[in-house]
Amino acid sequence: MTKKTLSLGPIPDALASELRALTVNAATGSVDNGDRLEIEGSFTGETIGWVGRGTEEDVDEAFRRARIAQKRWAKVDPKKRGKILLAFHDILLKNQKMMMDIIQLETGKSRDSAYEEVIHCAITARYYGNQTHKILKDKHRAGVMPVFTKTTERHLPKGVIGQISPWNYPLTLALSDAMPALAAGNALVAKPDSSTPFSALYAFKLLFEAGMPRDIVQLVTGPGRVVGNSIAEQCDHLMFTGSTETGKKLGEIAGRRLIGYSAELGGKNPMIVTGDADVDKIMPTVLTGCFSNSGQLCVSIERIYVHKDRYDDFVPKFAQATKDLKLGAGFDWNIQMGSLIGASQISTVEKMVDDAVDKGATLVAGGKARPDLGPYFYEPTVFTDVPDEADLKRGEVFGPVVYVEKVDSHDEAVEKANDTDYGLNSAVFGPSKTATGIAEQLFSGTVNINDGYAAAFASVDNEMGGTRESGQGRRQGAYGLLKYTESQNVTDERVLPIRGPEFLKPRAYAAVMTVLLRAGKTFKILK
Incomplete structure (x- = not known):
């Protein structure tokens, strides 16, 4: 891509250089196959660069790489994963001018609306950076037989999360859902919107600079009907933000595959x-x-x-x-x-x-x-x-x-x-x-x-999230991370089996348990 003079004035040299670099590296999940999507700048309608037009084969390769990387990533201590997000917080704020320039050039939004994305993304990084290890910490729950039963709630990463993000908030809605998914120990295969890929590409570049392992995130640019549907057909949980119409179609895929699905859709x-x-x-x-x-x-x-x-x-x-x-x-x-x-x-x-x-x-x-x-x-x-x-x-x-x-x-x-x-x-x-x-x-x-x-x-x-045709599931908060995990019940039955000792006949066991149940209700032994 060559530097162009637009009606709003020359693109700053640093911005032009960054766009060229992102263009060259746009096919992040695979080698550029020569089939390209030209990206239009909304201020002027002129082309500002291109990205590769991803295929189903590109998505297949992205998932292959992501699944290998995820097995290693899941073993990393949650506190260490959180520290990467805290480092990203600082790097994003340091590079906020470039980030806002790219967002504006792609979307045509005002400067303060672009900054809104930066600050929300930074707040989200700080929150999950500080809270991930606390949210994922094993939690002791009340066992069926106090003292005799020890039960623990654990949370395991789902595997590879699929994310399809929109053009209207290309930084916030690409990173703020990705960060908790990654912090939970998952890998990510993501499709940024074809109108605004550079914002996501630059943001993930900063995330890699912060220490995120490269193969944990696979970005595949391209049309939704090809790349988006292929992601939905392979991921272990799908996060989508976009129109209600498209959300319903993706929901059908998720329902057929019995995978988790989170969607923020339209509103009036x-x-x-x-x-x-x-x-x-x-x-x-x-x-x-x-x-x-x-x-x-x-x-x-x-x-x-x-x-x-x-x-x-x-x-x-x-x-x-x-x-x-x-x-x-x-x-x-x-x-x-x-x-x-x-x-x-x-x-x-x-x-x-x-x-x-x-x-x-x-x-x-x-x-x-x-x-x-x-x-x-x-x-x-x-x-x-x-x-x-x-x-x-x-x-x-x-x-x-x-x-x-x-x-x-x-x-x-x-x-x-x-x-x-x-x-x-x-x-x-x-x-x-x-x-x-x-x-x-x-x-x-x-x-x-x-x-x-x-x-x-x-x-x-x-x-936060939607009711009725505005979506399902929620983003942000502890749930915004836990939705990317599988809850696991680990229970240790100690001293006596829950069915009673062998010497106790079934009728006698039933009588003893009935007394214990009544006592438990009276004295509120169980929660």
Whole structure:
């Protein structure tokens, strides 16, 4: 790849050099076979490099290597595995500028949205770096016969984890699921999205620099129908983040093979603004919850229910604040919203906006593409009065489009928020006491109070994931690591067999056990 001058200015020399290096080493699981995928930069639509187009044979070879390496890796002390993640934490922060440059060049997102990925990844590395050996520590459980029975819960790595990650958060969603899988003693075969492979390639390069054994991670770039399906057919547990439609297809493969499956899928995430909310105070955070990453975020807010006491104040201020957002291409920290990922995404947004307008919705902000800024820019857009028959009402946009609806009560807001096929994320804005009471009634995997999504997402000691068609399983927290293990019950029966001594006849044994069971209940001997 040669250095190119793009409309946003020349690519910095260091960035151009890194992309060339990643291009040469893109076929990480196999030798480049000459069949390539060209990678487009979202800011300009121009080619920034290429990666190999992986095949089923490449995936086969990746699993062969991974299974050999995993047997050695499983024997490494969990504390030592955690120290590699702590080293990665430091290396990532040291190289954060390059990491953000690559993320932005591939995705077109703003600088602060790129930094959001870096900081979440670092927090996750620190958490599992410090907690892995504690989470995996053998745990003594209550035996059936106190003193006589010793029982221990252990956790064994599943083997080789398959991971299919998306384009919208190419660092966070490639590494934050991979790190606990590796820390648990597994190997990894991963497919980064074909639109944004360089972010994952660079991040894993830093992980190798931190000490991760090379063959433990196998990256295979290429189309989902070939590489992704082949991974699903061979892995011991599958982690997928993406659309509900694709998630269901992969779930069928996992179900047929009887392997573990974790999936974070789509969402139509609601926000509730309470009748006693301070509209001026909450407005900056409301904007972030809706338009961060240009709305291309599984947990992004797409519908807002505002109590009638605040509706007339909220709508004009929200519309104006949306219009005031600074859009642009480049690495400037002052740009508040970047580009959409590509032609397919902007087409989806345009169709849903046009459909809403045609069916009578009121457009109060945005509503048009901005080709003057770049090929895939679209204004942050706000609607009111969206009719039930509009696609926007219930369908996921995955772009910078939000509608606002007036409600007469908090109970009505809760009812409308829960009236969806999804259940990924929700948000409530208002005084803590009021908002907490509402939050407890919402049926979604995460609920943020006075934040759109980031507070829950960044709380890595707590699990997060979806309900209903937003997915299954959870990421983060202890469960985010333990899901990549098999729980093992090791029980040592000491002194006497559980069926009683040989000299005790069955009837006598039953009588003795009945007495012991009653005593155990009375004195709470067993938990």
